[in-house]
Amino acid sequence: MAAAAPTPATAAAPAPRPGLGTNATRTPAMLAPEARPGALAPVRVSDKRIVNGQGDINQLAPFKYPWAWEFFLNANKNHWTPLEISMAQDVHDYHHRLTPAERHVFENVLSYLTTSDILAMRNIGLAVMEKMTAPELQIYQARQVYEEALHTWTYQHCIESLGLDQQEIYNRYRVVPEIHGKIALANRRLERVMRADFDLGDRDKLHEFALSYLFFAAIFEGCWFYNGFSPIFALQRRGLMKGTAEQLQYIMRDEVLHCAFGIRAVRTLIAEEELELDPQAVSLLWQEAEAAEAAYSGYLLREPMLGYSAAQHMGQFRYIANRRARQLGLPEPFPGAENVLPWLDEQANLRKEKNFFETRVTEYQTGGALAWE
Incomplete structure (x- = not known):
């Protein structure tokens, strides 16, 4: 008679797998890293760098740059859209209260800003973020890309609300040569490093990247945007175009974080890579930026507005440029420049909590919760 088939209780145990001894219940996750098929070594904090890092770009923690994560958390507390602010009074102001000179200033500020924010979005998304090798940096910059798109929407919303010819x-x-000059300079300073094959293992190219990022953070965002907003804040101070100015106040909260993050990243990059920036190259950055801003302000304010002129615009540019240089640990490019618009830091801030350009703003709220004074 044939033997009965073994029952589950009496079936012979499977033969031990090679390398597992007699414990057949061990899984690959329980093996030592070197014994796992396709396993990788754990990420070490020391593997992370601003650029040229060896860590896993897909693994957020352990953090090497916790300050970058804090920037991301703070940025998300300032969420808003341009539809939250009424533009009704601005429509009346633009058509019935602004002088021709003031309309000229207002229109050209929006023309410059909307082009600049698209350029900023592309530079962060295609050049800077792509070359960062720590995910906590990339995550904040992903938020920054979104914010630049949001700012572009805001300018378009203002232009459309006023019934201006968008084309x-x-x-x-x-x-307009004076507006084009600033954009052309920015493109020239930023264009080469946007290439995916821009090799940061080459020390000369690494130096060029550091200068490009410095230009973007400290000059393009830290100086030009600040001066770009100030003529509208001058109108707001007189009770004009308050809806647009409030939109720009929200944008200012974003931009000050962009500038502060970029400066912190540049300083960390320079220290990690033991770079010495060429002083003549840095000086040329400031000289070119000042020349482009002077031409722009001459066109923008060919007729001064009440309480605001081209001379004041340039004085403020030089004052803020010195501030940016100090934050970078560099010599002031315009020694002796004075704060010619002492009201501007106060005017530009929401709820008057912080001076944006002297401290890190952390008391953010969501856009719908912000109280206006």
């Missing part, structure tokens, strides 16, 4: 306004950066 004409958007084309000014191409046809």
Whole structure:
């Protein structure tokens, strides 16, 4: 008679797998890293760098740059959209209260800003973020890319709300030499490092990248945007175009974080890579930026507004440029420049909690919860 088939209780145990001894219940996750098929060594904090890091770009922690994560958390507390602020009074102001000179200033500020924010979005998304090798940096910059798109929407919303000719306004950066000059300079300083094959293992290219990022953070965002907003804040101070100015106050909260993050990242990059920036190259950055800003302010304020002129605009540029240089640990490019618009830091801030350019703003709220004084 044939033997009965073994029952589950009496079935013979499977033969031990090679390398597992007699414990057949061990899984690959329980093996030592070197014994796991395709396993990788754990990420060490020391593997992370601003650029040229050896860590896993897909693994957030352990943090090497916790300050970058804090920037991301703070940025998300300032969420808003341009639809939250009424533009009704601005429509009346633009058509019935602004002088022709003031309308000229207002239109050209929006023309410059909307083009600049698209350029900023592309630079962060295609050049800077792509070359960062620590995910906590990339995550904040992903938020920054979104914010630049949001700012572009805000300017477009203002332009559309006022019934302006969008094609004409958007084309000014191409046809007005003084506006085009700033954009062309930015493109020249930022364009090469946008390439995916820009090798940061080459020390000369690494130096070029550091200068480009310095230009973007300290000059493009830290100086030019600040001066870009100030003519509108001058109108707001007189009770004009308050809806647009409030939109720009929200944008200012974003931009000050962009600037502060960029400066911190540049300083860390320089220290990690033991770079020595060429003083002449840095000086040229400031000289070119000042020349472009002077041409722009001369066109923008060819007729001064009440309480605001081209001379004040340039004085403020030089004062803020010195502040940016100090934050970078560099010599002031314009020694002796004075704060010619002492009201501006106060005017530009929401709830008057912090001076944006002297401290890190941490008391953010969501846009719908912000109280206006």
